[in-house]
Amino acid sequence: MRIKDIKQLISNVNKKELHIPILLIGATGIGKSYLVKQICKELGIGYIDLRPATQETTDLIGIPRGKEVTYGELRKLKTFWSEPEWWPQEGTKGILALEEVNRAPEDVKQALFQVVTEWRMHTHILPKGWSIVAIINPDNGNYHVSQLDPAFKRRFVQIIVEPDVQDWISWAKMEKLNEDVLSFIQLFPKDLYIGEDIKIDAKPTPAGYHMLSILLNAQVIPPNCEHEIASGILGTTIGTKFITTRDKNFERFIKGIEILNNYSKVKSKYIKITRQDLLYATMLDVVAECESNPKLNNKQLKNLKDYLLDSNPEIRVTVLSRLVNNSVNGKSEIIEKLSNFDDLVDDIIKLRKEVE
Secondary structure, three states: OOHHHHHHHHHHHHHOOOOOOEEEEOOOOOOHHHHHHHHHHHHOOEEEEEOHHHOOHHHHHOOEEEEEEEEOOEEEEEEEEOOOOOOOOOOOOEEEEEEOHHHOOHHHHHHHHHHHHHOEEOOEEOOOOEEEEEEEOOOOOOOOOOOOOHHHHOOOEEEEOOOOHHHHHHHHHHOOOOHHHHHHHHHOHHHOOOOOOOOOOOOOOHHHHHHHHHHHHHOOOOOOOHHHHHHHHHOHHHHHHHHHHHHOHHHOOOOHHHHHHHHHHHHHHHHHOOOHHHHHHHHHHHHHHHHHOOOOOHHHHHHHHHHHHHOOHHHHHHHHHHHHHOOEOOEOHHHHHHOOOHHHHHHHHHHHHHHO
16 A cells, blocks of 8 residues: 555544554565654644563553552552553544564563553553554564464554655655655666565454444545455455445345335345345345334334245244344344234244243
8 A cells, every 4th residue: 555545544544533553564664654753743743652672561551559549438558550651641642653563572462452452551541532553564584573463463454555656756855855866766666665575464353344334434545545444454355355346336135224114115126036145135134124223113014024924934034033032031022013913923933932
């Protein structure tokens, strides 16, 4: 991903105060750290350069100290942890840069789990206006680094940093670099840097889809960068599949809200569907709609009943089973009302007996 696009992404995430950490992976000397500093300078926000490789766990969570606390007439000694000197103050904004985190001792990396997940370190809460960006060289054999735990990396949007010659030349002109250096790169653009073999190590998880959803809903991803972001969260294979499927409009399946609100309009289309993946997708969405809105009106209940009767037995039983199993204290308003329909009562009674 181009440095220009990475800067826009991180800036957008910080401005909207999204608590989604970003992991920049790239060769040495290509400007990973510099771009984070530049973002902070341009936005006028704070910048903390934390080197986990030089830290111990107590450096992160603070030194314990005793303090006498009064509870009514009782006085007790409680343990508090001193805030690290570098910890940002409440009401401030900025970026916490975790530099070379894959060179840190194992116990320090374990201690960092909480801050990249919950925006807090033990008893210290990171202000909501702060973003987290970790910066590493790849573990491709060229560097003396350790592999990051998959559970640790899963918490980040992983991005491969790739310098763009034109971007670099434009930046170099603004920074007034030596003209001979500029001329050389303009004549021999391939000599700007030597590329390395870098792969994204990410896998699809429910938490990853949640993270991607937040980024998409917040509209913080730069144009034409959604494939890189999806791949950096779900892995290249699933990320590519998500983007290509979405661009094809997901081979449009009937949504649950269409079933519940206006089944007569989509009935003829639904009963002609033979593809199991489309039928299954509709079923999942119907169940989700029922669980998120358990107080269906009479029209929606009738539409749900008609949909179930038009569905194959497997889908019908699966939907009813889910609603029965998720009932509170053995009762579900939807199931109670569906029991009034003679066509469904036998299935519901059978499922209730199985649950009991």
